[in-house]
Amino acid sequence: MISFEIPEKIKNQLTMTEMVAKQVMRPYSRHYDEHEHDRPKEFIEMMWPIMKQQNKAQVDRWKANGSASKKEGPNTAILGLILNIEMLSYGDAGQYLCIPTGGLGGAAVEAVGTTEQKIRFMSRFAEGDKPAWGAMAITEPDAGSDNSSMRTTAVLDAETNEWILNGEKIFITSGALALQESNDFCVVWATVDPAAGRKGIKSFVVEANTPGVSVSPGLDKLGIRASDTVVLSFQDARIPYDNLLGSAEVKEADTSKGFQGAMKTFDASRPAVAASAVGIARAALEFTKETLAAEGIAVDYTKPRHQLTAVERDLLEMEALWKTAWLLTLKATEAIMHGRGNRLEASMAKAHAGTAVTRITQKAVELLGPLGYSRETLAEKWMRDAKINDIYEGTRQINLLIVARAILGYSRRELK
Amino acid sequence: MLNFELDQEQKMLTDAIGRLANERMRKVSRDADEEGHIPPEVAQAGWDLGLLPTGIPEAYGGFGEYSVTTNVLAIEELAFGDLAIAAHILSPNNVAIPLLLCGTEAQKEAHLPLFCEGTMPHVTAAMQEPGLQYDARNLKTTAVLADNQYTLNGKKSLVPLADTAETFLIYANEDGRTQAFFVPADAAGLTVGEREKLMGLKALPTFTLTLDNVQVPVVNRLGGDAGIDIGLILNHSRVALGAAAVGLARAGFEYARDYAKQRIQFGEPIAHRQSIAFMLAEMAIDIDGARMMVWEATWLLDQGKDATKETAVMKHFADDMAVRVADQALQILGGYGYIREYPVELWLRNARGFVQWDGLVIV
Numbered sequence: 001m002i003s004f005e006i007p008e009k010i011k012n013q014l015t016m017t018e019m020v021a022k023q024v025m026r027p028y029s030r031h032y033d034e035h036e037h038d039r040p041k042e043f044i045e046m047m048w049p050i051m052k053q054q055n056k057a058q059v060d061r062w063k064a065n066g067s068a069s070k071k072e073g074p075n076t077a078i079l080g081l082i083l084n085i086e087m088l089s090y091g092d093a094g095q096y097l098c099i100p101t102g103g104l105g106g107a108a109v110e111a112v113g114t115t116e117q118k119i120r121f122m123s124r125f126a127e128g129d130k131p132a133w134g135a136m137a138i139t140e141p142d143a144g145s146d147n148s149s150m151r152t153t154a155v156l157d158a159e160t161n162e163w164i165l166n167g168e169k170i171f172i173t174s175g176a177l178a179l180q181e182s183n184d185f186c187v188v189w190a191t192v193d194p195a196a197g198r199k200g201i202k203s204f205v206v207e208a209n210t211p212g213v214s215v216s217p218g219l220d221k222l223g224i225r226a227s228d229t230v231v232l233s234f235q236d237a238r239i240p241y242d243n244l245l246g247s248a249e250v251k252e253a254d255t256s257k258g259f260q261g262a263m264k265t266f267d268a269s270r271p272a273v274a275a276s277a278v279g280i281a282r283a284a285l286e287f288t289k290e291t292l293a294a295e296g297i298a299v300d301y302t303k304p305r306h307q308l309t310a311v312e313r314d315l316l317e318m319e320a321l322w323k324t325a326w327l328l329t330l331k332a333t334e335a336i337m338h339g340r341g342n343r344l345e346a347s348m349a350k351a352h353a354g355t356a357v358t359r360i361t362q363k364a365v366e367l368l369g370p371l372g373y374s375r376e377t378l379a380e381k382w383m384r385d386a387k388i389n390d391i392y393e394g395t396r397q398i399n400l401l402i403v404a405r406a407i408l409g410y411s412r413r414e415l416k
Numbered sequence: 417m418l419n420f421e422l423d424q425e426q427k428m429l430t431d432a433i434g435r436l437a438n439e440r441m442r443k444v445s446r447d448a449d450e451e452g453h454i455p456p457e458v459a460q461a462g463w464d465l466g467l468l469p470t471g472i473p474e475a476y477g478g479f480g481e482y483s484v485t486t487n488v489l490a491i492e493e494l495a496f497g498d499l500a501i502a503a504h505i506l507s508p509n510n511v512a513i514p515l516l517l518c519g520t521e522a523q524k525e526a527h528l529p530l531f532c533e534g535t536m537p538h539v540t541a542a543m544q545e546p547g548l549q550y551d552a553r554n555l556k557t558t559a560v561l562a563d564n565q566y567t568l569n570g571k572k573s574l575v576p577l578a579d580t581a582e583t584f585l586i587y588a589n590e591d592g593r594t595q596a597f598f599v600p601a602d603a604a605g606l607t608v609g610e611r612e613k614l615m616g617l618k619a620l621p622t623f624t625l626t627l628d629n630v631q632v633p634v635v636n637r638l639g640g641d642a643g644i645d646i647g648l649i650l651n652h653s654r655v656a657l658g659a660a661a662v663g664l665a666r667a668g669f670e671y672a673r674d675y676a677k678q679r680i681q682f683g684e685p686i687a688h689r690q691s692i693a694f695m696l697a698e699m700a701i702d703i704d705g706a707r708m709m710v711w712e713a714t715w716l717l718d719q720g721k722d723a724t725k726e727t728a729v730m731k732h733f734a735d736d737m738a739v740r741v742a743d744q745a746l747q748i749l750g751g752y753g754y755i756r757e758y759p760v761e762l763w764l765r766n767a768r769g770f771v772q773w774d775g776l777v778i779v
Contacts, residue, residue: 001423002485004715074417301728302647304551304774305735313732320733323712323726324705331708334420352701397694404693407700408677415693 004330010080017084020046021091026378029092032226033381037218039177040095040226048131051101056126062118074337078268082275082333086326089279093385094226096276101125103174104269105134105187108203112245112261121205124184135178135186136265137169137232145398147189148198148259152234154190154244161241163204165190165212165234171219171392175230179208180215186232187245198259205243212237223384269393270346271332274353277389278329281322281357284364284382289315291368314367318360325353344406351399354390361386420711426486429465430493436461437497442759445498448619449762452611454504459536462494462505468512469532476528482516484652484714488659491778492707495663499766500619502660503778507576509656510541510776511585514596514649520640527598538582541596542572542625543775552587552594552650552775557627559588559595566590566597566632568605571624574773578608578623585638586627587646587775594646596638605630616765647724651717653775654727658710660778661738661770662703668745668763669699676748692748699741706734731774738767 006014024046032040088096102109102125109121124132143150152167169188178184185207193200206213216231246258292298292311299315300308308316328349335342361383365372372379390396405415422430440458448454467490472478487509494502512531515524530537545556557570568588578584584599584606599606609624638644673696676687686692709730716723742764746753753760 001419002421002711002715003417003419004712005417007417074419076417079418301725302553305732305771306548307551316729316732319729320709323709323729324733327708327712328701328705330418331420331704334418337418338421348701348704351697352705400694400697401690403697403700404690407673407696408687408693410687410693414688415690416688 006079006083007076010076010083013080014083014087017087018090021087025088025091025095028095029378029381030375032092032094033223034225036220036225037228038226039181039228040092040098043092043095044098044100044131048100051099051131052126052128055101055122059119059123059126062115062122075339076337078336079333082271082329085272086275086279086282086329089276090283091279092226093276093280093388094224096279097173097224097227098177100131100133100177102134104136104265105178105185105205107265107269108136108187108261109134109205109245111265112203112258114246117205117242117245121185130182132182132184133174133178134184135172135175137172137175137186137188139171140168141170145395148201150189150191150201151194152188152190153194154192154202154204156192156241157238160238162238163241163244165204165206165237165239167234169232169234172230172232174228175232176215176218176228179206179213179232183208188232188234202258203245203261204239205245206234206237206239207243210237210239222387223381224388266393267342267346268336270350270399271329271336271342273389273393274325274329274332274346274349277353277357277386278322278326280382280386280389281318281325281353281360284357284361284379284386285318285322287377287379287382288318288364288367291371311367314363318363321356321360325349325356328352344403347394347399347402347406350393351396351403354396354399357386358390420708422489426489429486430489433465433490433493434496436465437493441494441497441501445501445619446756446759446762448498448500450618450756452618452621454501454619458501459504462501463536464534465490467506468508472512472516472528472532476524477532478528482513484655484717485711488655488710488714491656491659492663492666495660496667497663498619499660499664499763499778500617502663503576503617503620505536506656506778507540508537510576510778511539511583513652514541514585514638514644517648517652518596518639518642518644520642523598523638523640538577538580539585540575540577540581540583541585541587541776542575542578543587544572544574544773546571546573546624550774553646554592555587555589555594557586557588559590559597559632561590561634564634566634566637568597568599568627568630568632570627572627573612573622573624574776575608575623575625576620576776576778578625579611579621584625586625588627590643593643595643596649597632598636598638599630599632603630603632614769616762616767616769618765647722650775651713651723651727654731655710655713655717655723656778657770657773658706658713658727658730658734661734661767662707662710664763664767665699665703665706665738665741668742668760668767669696669703671760672696672699672745672748675752686748695744695748699744702737702741706730706737709733735771738770739764742767 140150154163185205188204188206191200212235214233219229299312332342332345332349335345365379365383368379444455469478470480471482559566559568582601585596586599587596605628607626612622676692677685679686713723713726746760746764752758
C-alpha cells in the first residue's frame with residue numbers, strides 16, 4: 001500500500017531537531033565557516049546527551065540478546081535517522097558532521113563486528129560525561145573511488161598476536177575528534193595480502209593514543225568547514241588481534257566478506273548523504289523563495305507554464321530537483337525499513353541528490369544577485385557546503401556506474 | 417507508515433495491464449499511428465479491464481471506490497503500451513472522474529451507470545482551447561446565464577473521439593470561474609470540426625469544436641448550484657498525465673536498455689561504454705523521480721488533501737522528463753532511432769505533447 005506517512009513519534013522528534021537546527025546551529029553557521037578549525041561546541045554539547053540516550057538503547061539490545069535483535073515490523077529507526085540528518089543539515093551541514101556518535105566508524109563496527117565487539121567498541125557512545133566520536137578511514141592518496149587498490153597493510157606479528165599497520169589514509173571525517181580530542185577510535189581498512197585484491201581487505205579498530213598513529217592538522221576545505229577532516233599516518237602502529245572486525249569467517253584470508261562489509265556500510269550512508277544534500281537544498285530554496293517573495297516575486301502554482309516568468313521557471317525547476325532528490329532518498333530508506341536490498345536505490349538517491357543540491361544552491365546564489373554572492377547571507381556558504389555531497393560516499397560518477405550496472409545486469413568486468 | 421510497494425490487488429491489476437500493453441497494444445501501435453486508426457478490438461480489450469467500474473461505487477452501478485493511486489498505476493501501464501491507445505481507452509474518464517469529484521447526486525445517478533457497461537460510452541470532454549494563451553482557469557469559451565438557460569460560445573480543441581460522441585462535457589468561463597456543462601451532440605450551434613493533424617497521438621482521433629450560441633439547460637451544469645472545483649479536477653488530471661509521462665518514458669528507457677545490450681560495435685555491446693550506460697542510469701533516475709512525485713500527489717489526493725503545489729511541480733518536471741528520456745532513448749538507437757520501423761521516434765513525438773496538455777485525464 002503506497003504511503004508517504006511519517007510516524008507521529010518521528011514527527012515529534014523532528015520538531016525538536018528543527019529547534020536545534022534553527023536555534024543552536026544556524027546562529028553559528030557563519031562563525032564556524034570563518035573559523036575553520038574551531039569546534040561547534042554549542043551543537044556538540046546539545047547533542048551528546050541525545051545521542052548517548054539513542055545509542056544506549058542499541059547497546060542494551062546487544063547486551064540483552066547476545067546479537068543484534070531484529071524487531072518485528074518495519075525498522076523505523078533508519079527512517080528517523082534519515083529525517084533527522086535532513087533536518088540537521090538544513091540547520092548546518094558542517095556542524096551536523098561533528099555530531100558526537102559512532103559515525104561511519106560505528107556503522108562499520110555494526111556492519112562487520114561480532115556482538116562482543118559491538119558491545120566493546122560502541123558502549124562509549126552510550127555513556128560518560130564527555131562526548132565521543134568514531135571515524136572511518138578508507139580513502140588513500142592513490143586509492144579514491146578505486147578503494148580496492150588500497151596500499152595500507154596489516155601484518156600479523158605472531159609472537160605478540162598484534163597487527164602492525166603501515167600506510168596513509170586521507171579525508172578522515174572527525175579523525176581528530178576521535179583520536180586527538182577524545183579517547184575514541186577510527187576504523188581503518190587495510191590489506192592483509194596486497195596480492196589478494198578485495199579478498200585481502202579487512203577492517204581494524206584503531207584506538208586513540210596508539211603509538212605509531214599520527215593525525216595531521218585539519219585540512220582546509222571549500223565548504224563544510226565546521227567539519228573536522230584530517231590525514232592519518234600509520235608507522236608500525238600495533239593493535240590487538242581482536243581489534244580485527246568480524247566473525248571468524250571474515251578473518252579467513254580467502255573471502256571478500258570484509259570488503260563487502262565496507263561496501264555494505266554505503267547502503268545506509270549513501271541515503272544519509274542524500275538526506276544531508278536535501279537538507280542544504282531545502283535551506284537554500286526556502287531562503288531564496290522568502291527573499292524573492294519579500295520583493296514581490298513568488299511562484300504562482302496555478303499559472304500555466306507558458307505564462308510563467310523566467311524566475312518562476314527557475315524556482316519550479318529547483319523545487320522539482322529538491323523534491324525528486326528527497327523522494328528518491330525516502331525510496332532508498334523505505335527499502336532498508338522493510339528489509340529489502342537497496343544498493344540500486346541508494347546510489348540513485350545519492351547520485352541525484354548530490355547533483356541536485358549543487359545545482360539548486362548555485363542557482364540560489366544566481367537568483368539572489370549581489371545578496372547571493374555576499375558573505376552577509378548564507379547562500380554562498382550553502383553553495384560551497386553543497387558540493388561535497390556530489391563527491392563523498394562515492395562521486396556522482398561512481399554512483400551512476402553502480403546504477404548502470406544494476407539496471408543492465410552487468411558485472412564490474414562488463415561495465416568498467 | 418512509509419511504504420512504496422503495491423498491494424496485492426494493484427499488483428494483479430498492473431500485471432494484467434502489462435500483458436495487454438505488451439501483447440496487444442505494442443503489436444498494433446505502429447500501424448495505428450501510421451493509419452490514424454485504433455483497432456476497435458484492442459480498445460475494447462482495454463475497456464474490458466473494467467478500470468472505471470472498479471472506481472465507481474455500487475450505488476451507481478460500479479463495484480468499488482475511486483483510488484487515485486490505483487488509477488495512476490493503471491495509467492502508467494497503459495501509456496507504457498501506447499499513449500494514443502491509452503488515451504482512447506481512458507477517454508470516458510474525462511467525464512466520469514469530474515462527475516465523481518463534483519457531480520450532484522442526481523447527476524451521478526443519471527450518468528455514472530453508463531460507465532459500468534460492457535461497451536465504452538460515447539461521451540467525451542472538451543476543455544483545451546486553441547491558441548497560445550490557453551489557461552484552464554481562465555477559459556476563452558464563455559457561458560452566460562439568462563432565463564434558466566446557459567449560452568455557450570467559443571472554440572475547443574483536442575477533443576478526443578468527438579466524431580462519435582453523443583454527449584460532451586464542455587468547460588467554459590462563467591463570470592471568471594471555470595464551469596462544466598453536459599451538452600448533447602445534436603445541440604444546435606455545436607459543430608465538430610475537422611480531425612486535428614498532430615505531431616503525435618496520431619492514432620487517436622481528436623477534433624476541434626465550435627460553439628455558436630449553444631443553449632444549455634441550467635440543470636446541465638456539473639455540480640449544480642455549487643458548480644465545479646476546477647483546481648481539484650486539474651490536480652486529478654495532472655497526476656494522470658504525469659503517470660502517462662512516466663509510462664511512456666519507461667517504454668523508451670526499456671527499449672533503449674535492451675537495444676544497447678545487444679547492439680555490437682567495436683566488438684562489444686554499446687552498453688559496455690559509460691557514455692551509453694550513464695545515459696541509461698540518468699534516464700532511470702529521472703523516471704523514478706517523476707513516479708515518486710506522482711505517487712506523493714496521489715497519496716495526498718486520496719486523503720482528500722490539496723495537492724495543487726505538488727501537482728504543479730510534478731507536472732513541470734514530468735513534462736520535460738518525458739521528452740528528455742524519449743530523446744535519449746532515440747539517441748542510444750542512433751540512426752535506427754530515427755527510422756519509423758522502430759518505435760522510439762513515435763514515443764518522442766508523443767512525449768513532446770505533455771507540456772501542451774493540461775486539464776484532461778489524458779490529453
